[in-house]
Amino acid sequence: MLECKTEMEGHNMQIAVLSGKGGTGKTTVSTNLAKAMGWQYVDCDVEEPNGFIFLNPKITKTEKASIPVPKIDPIKCVGCQKCVKICQFNALAWVNRDVLFFDKLCHGCGACSLVCRYNAISEVDREIGNIDVGNDGEIACLRGTLDIGEPMAVPIIRNLKKMIGNENTIIDCSPGSSCTVVASIEGVDYALLVTEPTAFGLHDLKIAIELVRNMNIPFGIIINRASDEKDLIEEYCEKEKINVLEKIKFDKDIAVLYSKGRMLVEHDKYKDLFLNIGKRIEEEVSCNLL
């Protein structure tokens, strides 16, 4: 494996960390791995970003994230309804001789203003959240936060990903396998699937595996809250020839660090563990580049 290493030079990896469901320790793995390896950390779990709670970076810049939405000029509008028909998201309706606009449903695709031949539609920015840029002294950190009650997560994730610098990066995705996860993992070099050894864990893991396989993303598994015995996840991965990168056993040290809101890598034992995970990922990615 190690001979692949030289190929890595000059290539910056993007590694997505995902989990089929919430609460598997996805953010713990993302933040500690980023910290141990000195990789940039990007929180794409925009509905509930909490990686900054652990990393506690100094925020140097906050930008508004917005999407372009239509504004209809009732004087120019002749009521041809072309805009209503073209909108595949049902964000426009033709009601009582007026175009009704539902801002929360608008994806900002721009189709409506393109089809309006009467120039009645202009585009205005609608704010959907914030992007925070910062660093914790060692690693660069980015975070997207969607405004409360705001459904449009994908555009803010796209904005966020455009801001990723030219360096190795951990992308912390939202749980599940929705379109927000798809947007987060598009184009990454590797996916790290975090799960736990329970029937639910396996069930959700299978869904996540299907997603990354469909998107042709190489991946490996981390089993969190594991015990020494061989568990059902390992059995499954063995059968399916899936790479288990690490089992993180739940012990008292983790509980203590966690309860104090501290990073696991502050403890040497875990620092080594995450360094080891990071190195294995580097190897896997470099071999995939061949």
Added chain:
Amino acid sequence: MKIAITSVTKDKESVIDERFGRCNYFAIYDTESKSFEHVENKGVTSSQGAGIAAGQQLLDCGVEAVITGYVGPNAIRVLQGGNVAIHKFTGKSIQEEINLFLDNKLEKINEAGPAHAGMQNRNGRA
């Protein structure tokens, strides 16, 4: 006058579907011809904004009253904007509900039921 009833199947004996935006069919009753026409709800196939699509469809059909269970806030905006009166069904057959409506005995719905009544939890969070 045309009255739309959210319907599970395509016949007039069907039970009423409680969901406005995600019902399968609309049974559209014409008080003049005293006959039914069934149309598929276009909202059902929408990935989002089902209630808006369904409301738009009814406006385009010239419907003036709706009998259903729950209507989301977006659909209410469309229907009320189009001056369509929305009424709550009482659990009887379609024909009986229409009779109740014509006797002015159905309660009006002015407030939205839970939004996305027909939608699954969006991701892994409870």
